[in-house]
Amino acid sequence: MTASSFAPGLVVQGFVPPLRLADFKLIAFDMDSTLINIECIDEIADAVGRKAEVAAITEAAMRGEIADFKDSLRRRVALLAGAPADALQRVFDERLRLNAGAEALVRTCQAAGLKTLLVSGGFTFFTDRVRDRLALDFTRSNVLDVADGRLTGRLVDQPWGDICDGEEKKRMLLATCAQLGIAPAQAIAMGDGANDLPMMRAAGLSVAYQAKPKVREQAMVAINEGGLDRLLEVVHAA
Template sequence: MTLVATLIANPARPAITDAVLAEARRVLRTEHQPRILHGEAAAELLVPGEAEAAPEFTEALRAALAGEPIDVAVLAHDQHRRKRLFLADMDSTMIEQECIDELADMVGLKPQVAEITERAMRGEIAFEPALRERVSLLKGLSVDIIDGLIRDAIRLTPGGRTLVATMRAHGAVTCLVSGGFTLFTGPIGATLGFDETRANRLAVADGHLTGAVEEPIVGAEAKRATVLELRERLSLSPADTLAVGDGANDLPMLAEAGLGVAFRAKPKVAKAARVRIEHGDLTALLYLQGFAAAEFAA
């Protein structure tokens, strides 16, 4: 088997110099010349070796390039490299904010709610009761504020639109699956171009939040179930699936996917995921699949 090592920097801070590539070739003990995917922002190297050696190569490369703002991953180079199903978390992944924290800001409770959110995403407290607790604090908030909140406070993570558009252009099905709320995933998913979305429903009466979230809650197991459901519907193998997220409630989804990526994730998630992206933007997920920047969809 042949492996492929991918080196990724943030396009805004390119760092993959000739010296970096030479060091990578030395550490990986490969004679193959690098394939440049995007200037000094992404490159890959073929590495002779079996799949079992990929984690060891990855760690060796991380150690050698520890002082550089570069993400690395060593994966199998096979027919499943380009994925046919893509699932993504929304908050702090496809967007840069946590929507529930921004809602709480409208009632002056952002610090309290954000602290609970952070603990839940780190896996320090259970997701479902933490969600119910936070939603209860939003009782009475008008749903009319949400369009303005999405417009003024929510920022798409760089590279997200390109990631979704490119995967769809190459035949992949895309799903935004969030522990957040349909009031956000609907418009944000449409803006990003996802085929479908899954999220929690906030209970509403007379145009205002009641402080309750409808059951069943979309938490960790629901995210994992979505991977299984879509994979079965599309008759795909685990190797054909890609998932990305940042919080503890994403771990079962990442583990179920053939390639699970922790994106600027909490420590527990970064440690558990097969691949972690800390420096690159969301186009990193395309480079991991062997796409060059020239192949990206507009």
């Protein structure tokens, strides 16, 4: 695809803007480092003094240097064993913030009639709270196992499978489109890491937000500066 700078810090590839939100019926977001400002697993690891070790694996996974996301997540979760469960609430209260423009973009999409989907390789503790804050329609993420008030270092299997990785994100995007009776071409997918690429490729419009190089290169829109609502410079509300 030929890339062009549509505006400073905003790169558009493969189509000529503008588009309209009315052309779409669903927008799907990754959570960590996309809709919110942190990688939650790295901040939980801080509670047991293992942030540097966990963050190094997270960075490699997001850059696409670790091919097996499920294995990388299991390794990181294992390093959380013994962390107090109340560390999750502290991370949410003290460290987690919506990224710039997140609320404005979500509200504008909702006003235009789009449904909203949050798909994350992170954890339900956080996705449930972000969902409730933004009134999102659908979520999919992972469940941390807790026993006696501490993380066990394991994940809980769910009815749909074991871990929400890149392929599960894509499956959830496609299943949501089917549930809504729309084509994948009517979906927007936003992410920052390599595990977001499967759903981004499946969607009609793929958006990289402050993303890793591999993701920026493959996205139709790359927001490299500013907030998530810069998407509205390409996909107009009216």
